[in-house]
Amino acid sequence: MEIDSTGRKAVVTGSTAGIGRAIAEGLARAGASVVINGRREDRVAATLRELHALFPKGEFVGVVADLATPEGAAELFARVPDADILVNNVGTGRPKPFFDIADKEWIDLFELNVMSGVRASRHYASGMAKRGWGRVVFISSESALAIPKDMIDYAMTKTAQLAIARGLAEEVGGTGVTVNSVLPGPTNSEIMSGWMKAAAEAQGITQEEAKQQFLKTLRPTTLLNRFTTTEEVANLVVYVCSEQASGTTGTSLRVDGGVVRTIA
Structure with missing residues (x-):
């Protein structure tokens, strides 16, 4: 199977490092033009230089914006009004006992891990549906299913992503737009x-x-x-964003190394 995403524009949030960076590279390798996003100008610039070196004929745009805020989301949308592929990757987490997590920490994590994807999907998926083709992917986690007691707040945001992705898939059903979640394990x-x-x-x-x-x-x-490696996660995401994955929507796909012990 040869994946060719030439002519598609992909927005990958939080794509200056880690899984997001690997996804950006994978989509570029498949021929897509890629929008790189991060909160720091130096890291966005460095990622653009690296990608231009790898793909001299590739098309890349860098957007410095904090997508945990409505203002940051508005900056992204102003610079990149539409997209064919959206990968909601930006997010973070850290181990911390439940009884030590303050209200503001819950809210801040929800804004970054969940609301960033809500805002981006609301903006881009409507245009995809009107054009009759699109791919939306939420990078969730195996922690959405197997809740770790030392990262309950993180797990909550990852479970929320599954609900949003499924609901949005229902909303855009029949339009040519697919919406899925990818669940990495320890990476x-x-x-x-x-x-x-x-x-x-x-x-x-x-x-x-x-x-x-x-x-x-x-x-x-x-x-x-x-x-797992970031490339192993990216490989699944690149497939889900492809034309070949047109029959896959409204589902959660695991690349967790078998951590979650369920068959569904």
Whole structure:
């Protein structure tokens, strides 16, 4: 199967590092023009330079905007009024005991992880439906299904994404627009690598040992027995954004290394 997204414009939020960066590269490799987004101008500029070096004939636009705010979303929409593909990737999380999470932390995380995707989908998916083709993907997490007790706030936002994606798929059903969620498991992303580095330094072990310890204690059901790569996650996303995935909508697709022990 050869995926060709030539002529499609893709917006990938939070795409200067980690899974978002890998998705941007994967879509560019498939021929799409890609909009890079991040909160820091230096990181957006660096990502654009890297992608231009990899794909000299590629088309890229960089938008510096904080999508956790309505103002940031408005900046993105002003710079990029329409798109054929939207990947709602921007988000974050951190381990913290439930009883220590303040109200503002819940709200701030919801604004970034959930409302960014709500605003972007509301803006771009309506245009996709009018044109008769489009792809919307929410980057959720296996934590949406297997709630980790040390990241309940994060899991809540990821479960919310599943509900939004399914509901939006119902809304645009029959228009040629598909809406899906992709659920990564433990991945060698920038955020996770930072956590593993800190854990390794605190315990005087290697990062690989820290990863194995994480898997054994917190994700013992893994079937891969390793973290997935950002490219492995991106591969599934690039497919879901393709013409070949026209029959897949309203569903959640896992690339979690088998962590979630369900068959549905």
